[in-house]
Amino acid sequence: MKGEPERTAASDIGDVRMKKQVTIRKMNIYDIEAVCGIEVLCFTDPWSREAFESELSGLNPCFYYVAECEGEICGYMGIWHIMDEGHITNVAVHPEYRNSGVGRLLVETTINEGIAAGLKAFTLEVRSSNDSAKHLYEKCGFESAGIRKRYYENREDAVIMWKYLQ
Ligand SMILES: CC(C)(COP(=O)(O)OP(=O)(O)OC[C@H]1O[C@@H](n2cnc3c(N)ncnc32)[C@H](O)[C@@H]1OP(=O)(O)O)[C@@H](O)C(=O)NCCC(=O)NCCS
Numbered sequence: 706m707k708g709e710p711e712r713t714a715a716s717d718i719g720d721v722r723m724k725k726q727v728t729i730r731k732m733n734i735y736d737i738e739a740v741c742g743i744e745v746l747c748f749t750d751p752w753s754r755e756a757f758e759s760e761l762s763g764l765n766p767c768f769y770y771v772a773e774c775e776g777e778i779c780g781y782m783g784i785w786h787i788m789d790e791g792h793i794t795n796v797a798v799h800p801e802y803r804n805s806g807v808g809r810l811l812v813e814t815t816i817n818e819g820i821a822a823g824l825k826a827f828t829l830e831v832r833s834s835n836d837s838a839k840h841l842y843e844k845c846g847f848e849s850a851g852i853r854k855r856y857y858e859n860r861e862d863a864v865i866m867w868k869y870l871q
Pocket residue numbers: 747748795796797798799802803804805806807808809810830831832835836837838840841844
């Protein structure tokens with residue numbers, strides 16, 4: 706039996722389009738199985754269970770949050786805390802929950818947690834072909850700042866994006 710995970714005060718906003726309540730809270734080890742299930746649906750090079758366990762071990766400063774809808778994990782996001790910068794490691798929403806505002810809620814809430822912890826800027830890499838992700842990040846205030854040529858395993862370029870606090 707899983708223990709009731711600790712809720713954060715991060716956000717608890719119903720999504721109008723889905724007409725369901727979506728809650729953003731800190732990821733815990735009981736979430737990893739569901740997170741890995743979404744990870745394999747979303748990425749050709751998914752992170753392993755051990756990778757998420759390592760992230761949640763507390764050895765390195767980072768933030769991991771999940772989106773929960775009617776008791777199901779429907780998305781997650783991570784940020785490494787490096788100096789006063791937040792380096793976004795992964796953002797994913799289960800295919801059945803996309804285009805309903807979950808991604809934006811996750812990114813905005815997790816970034817706000819980072820800002821509260823003192824982060825001054827945020828960065829990420831995204832595949833140049835990933836229009837949905839680029840659109841999401843632009844909506845959240847990120848701007849393209851350069852290209853890493855042939856960054857991915859299939860030699861696709863990465864777009865580097867940054868968001869600076871005003
Ligand atoms: C990228 C991803 C996280 C977006 O999640 P989502 O929950 O569908 O995003 P949202 O519903 O919050 O949409 C945010 C904005 O992006 C837009 N958007 C979403 N999908 C889009 C698409 N395929 N094309 C264009 N715009 C899109 C939405 O319309 C919305 O804009 P709006 O506020 O003007 O309506 C999701 O598609 C995903 O998990 N993709 C696979 C994993 C991935 O690529 N992660 C990013 C790695 S860098």
